[in-house]
Amino acid sequence: MPVSMVPNMKKRISESTIHRLSLYFRALSLLEKENYDTVSSKELARREKLTPAQVRKDLSFFGSFGTRGLGYPVIELKDKISQILGIDRTWRVALIGVGNIGSALVSYKEFQKQGFQIVKLFDNDQRKIGSNHKGIIISDIKDLEKEIKDDNIEIVVIAVPATVAQYIVDDVLKAGVKAVLNFAPVNLKVPPDVYLRNENMSMELEYLSFALVNNHSPKKVK
Amino acid sequence: MPVSMVPNMKKRISESTIHRLSLYFRALSLLEKENYDTVSSKELARREKLTPAQVRKDLSFFGSFGTRGLGYPVIELKDKISQILGIDRTWRVALIGVGNIGSALVSYKEFQKQGFQIVKLFDNDQRKIGSNHKGIIISDIKDLEKEIKDDNIEIVVIAVPATVAQYIVDDVLKAGVKAVLNFAPVNLKVPPDVYLRNENMSMELEYLSFALVNNHSPKKVK
DNA sequence: GAATGTGAAGGTTTTCACAGCA
């Protein structure tokens, strides 16, 4: 039996665990830069404001990566997590809507770093179509279905106004795309085999507002 | 006993409940536009992909806003939620770092709509300082502490590179700010009386990547 | 009849605590 076999993921992994994997990945990247060879669950937890037990439990869902008495090997664990998250490869991403947010995302370095390559831009504005934005020619949104198919796009980012987002996503799905990241403040309808995630930038501000008004204790008060 | 007394919030309200209040608010705003007078927990749930019981339970933490047999009054409930979230007023917001993301946020209409007024911009780039960006003169980041104090800023949005974000937030807190929204992909250290929320835009893409690679079932498979 | 409000049940996630191993 091959040693590196991925554990056959019986338990459903929780959303929170996956999100924390992103945090571990980030922390480990930094630890690598700082030339650490190993790191304990305690230190990893400290760096991302979590508990050591949480770190160990999260990682244990995917295998045993540490050494008792020592901790986790930084580079190995980082590689392992990038495998688990599927960011040990590149993804072909299309972005629809080259407005305020859209153009900010094109230049967002973190996406590149993690293998999310925005290779296609779409807009419906005749003044933008055909022009070169950061090295990418903006396509007409009318050609969405064909171009996304032809270009083997795997993930689509939607950054159009809320009022048209549903029409856009309907078109996108016709091209066979199974993963959508939506920045429009609207709840999109997609069939159950499509992965849809929403990025609602007002939500966290509203949380802050709520906390300020209600003296909401951020977590348990120690 | 006054009828409209706000229940004295004994139970700790969960983060998820607060986030769902944002969703209810959004749905109710739409329902108001569509001229609905009342809405049932069932319909509200359908519109935000939740369950009716969840909606009722969430609202029940804050009071009894519905009528049995009828549902919830759209406008009243919307107003009530905006009170709870503290967005029935305006907030003075400063944004630090007028780069890609920063400038996108300045133009982001949703913030305005919900009362978050970006009234101050800071940057460290001499070419930007003093220039007018969407009607706001960009201030020198060196004057952070004084200007934030003088201008009664209540919430600060951080959109600077990860490497300098901690220094910036340290300065911000010297000015007495108690609420920070951080877009830099780094875990900031703040004292326990400061509300800090992070907006990590790669996280949801990583979730999509994970889901695609692992055939992760988005929720329970029905 | 229709739909809320809510204790209680059920399910999920986090934390505890300790056996096991380098």
Added chain:
DNA sequence: TGCTGTGAAAACCTTCACATTC
């Protein structure tokens, strides 16, 4: 000795189901 890996316990959150009210 130090720290992982993990069942079990505790905490937390969601769903159920029904009494209640309009």
